[in-house]
Amino acid sequence: MRELPLNRAFTLLEPGPVVLVTTHDAGKDNIMTISWTMVLDFTPVFAMTTGPWNHSFAALRKHRECVIAIPGVDLLDTVVGIGTCSGADTDKFARFGLTPAASRLVKPPRIEACLANIECRVTDIIERHHVVVLEAVAAYVDSEREERRTVHAVGDGTFIVDGRRINRRRMMASRLPPGI
Amino acid sequence: MRELPLNRAFTLLEPGPVVLVTTHDAGKDNIMTISWTMVLDFTPVFAMTTGPWNHSFAALRKHRECVIAIPGVDLLDTVVGIGTCSGADTDKFARFGLTPAASRLVKPPRIEACLANIECRVTDIIERHHVVVLEAVAAYVDSEREERRTVHAVGDGTFIVDGRRINRRRMMASRLPPGI
Numbered sequence: 001m002r003e004l005p006l007n008r009a010f011t012l013l014e015p016g017p018v019v020l021v022t023t024h025d026a027g028k029d030n031i032m033t034i035s036w037t038m039v040l041d042f043t044p045v046f047a048m049t050t051g052p053w054n055h056s057f058a059a060l061r062k063h064r065e066c067v068i069a070i071p072g073v074d075l076l077d078t079v080v081g082i083g084t085c086s087g088a089d090t091d092k093f094a095r096f097g098l099t100p101a102a103s104r105l106v107k108p109p110r111i112e113a114c115l116a117n118i119e120c121r122v123t124d125i126i127e128r129h130h131v132v133v134l135e136a137v138a139a140y141v142d143s144e145r146e147e148r149r150t151v152h153a154v155g156d157g158t159f160i161v162d163g164r165r166i167n168r169r170r171m172m173a174s175r176l177p178p179g180i
Numbered sequence: 181m182r183e184l185p186l187n188r189a190f191t192l193l194e195p196g197p198v199v200l201v202t203t204h205d206a207g208k209d210n211i212m213t214i215s216w217t218m219v220l221d222f223t224p225v226f227a228m229t230t231g232p233w234n235h236s237f238a239a240l241r242k243h244r245e246c247v248i249a250i251p252g253v254d255l256l257d258t259v260v261g262i263g264t265c266s267g268a269d270t271d272k273f274a275r276f277g278l279t280p281a282a283s284r285l286v287k288p289p290r291i292e293a294c295l296a297n298i299e300c301r302v303t304d305i306i307e308r309h310h311v312v313v314l315e316a317v318a319a320y321v322d323s324e325r326e327e328r329r330t331v332h333a334v335g336d337g338t339f340i341v342d343g344r345r346i347n348r349r350r351m352m353a354s355r356l357p358p359g360i
Binding site for chain 2: 008010011014015016017035036037038039040041045047049073076077080081083084124126128129130131133149151152153154155156157158159160161162163164165166167168169170171172173174175176180
């Protein structure tokens with residue numbers, strides 16, 4: 001994994017991929033699958049919808065740290081598996097054969113197998129909407145990884161895989177943040 | 181356009197497509213391009229990041245209504261064009277040759293040419309994060325439309341088009357909301 005400048009990290013979440021989110025509590029790592037995320041700011045700041053219905057939420061609230069890991073389509077069955085069992089009774093890293101890698105600035109681990117990882121701190125929790133606000137503090141991409149397509153959850157049990165990429169940089173030049 | 185049951189409307193936004201948002205103020209319709217959206221609840225409730233830097237924000241705050249229209253990839257240049265000019269000095273419906281269609285429950289119009297439209301009311305504005313919370317009140321899809329692929333903004337001037345769809349409904353059966 002090579003470090004990605006923080007001002008580019010929002011481009012990992014803006015397209016709306018399904019992500020894995022790691023937390024750490026009481027000596028244990030956990031992972032949840034999340035599809036409801038949004039960019040709030042280029043710096044970057046992210047929002048994520050979650051709450052007490054996810055076992056990870058207690059760890060997130062207590063330690064105010066997580067890692068957002070972006071899986072490739074090759075990991076889809078792992079992503080669905082992680083989203084349909086609970087960290088309350090399952091060691092998800094062991095069950096799904098994932099390797100936790102030590103993060104640099106937070107305690108929850110990165111997921112080696114993913115195509116990108118973003119270390120985050122919780123800066124706010126908007127209780128009335130179950131929104132957790134995250135500030136990214138470090139980001140990494142695996143530029144050697146062959147499968148680079150992400151997946152987008154539809155919410156009905158189907159997933160859309162990334163197709164082709166279209167370039168409109170010239171048309172958008174006046175609106176892109178500096179350095180992007 | 182046929183009406184889509186409201187409990188399915190979240191599946192239009194969950195995959196993270198770039199969307200058009202219409203507003204109405206002082207006898208004029210306006211449109212903005214938005215990529216920063218998120219589902220907050222299945223009912224459905226949505227979040228959208230926007231603020232005073234968008235001309236539409238004043239109309240959104242004043243009248244507390246909008247329509248989220250989901251464009252197909254065939255409208256990409258329209259989407260980028262709408263995102264790079266301002267409603268302060270441009271009639272975007274006229275400039276981009278779009279037909280406004282009367283909404284049923286809100287004043288801002290639907291966009292005929294899009295593959296889906298969601299009529300929304302603003303229920304909250306989280307000022308400190310520039311987040312607008314929307315409750316959908318009606319949703320429609322054009323089931324005759326041939327081009328059904330949406331686009332996902334990366335944020336660097338490139339866009340990812342929907343690729344193939346993978347079905348994991350059986351694996352996810354226990355976690356899908358009722359009726360989905």
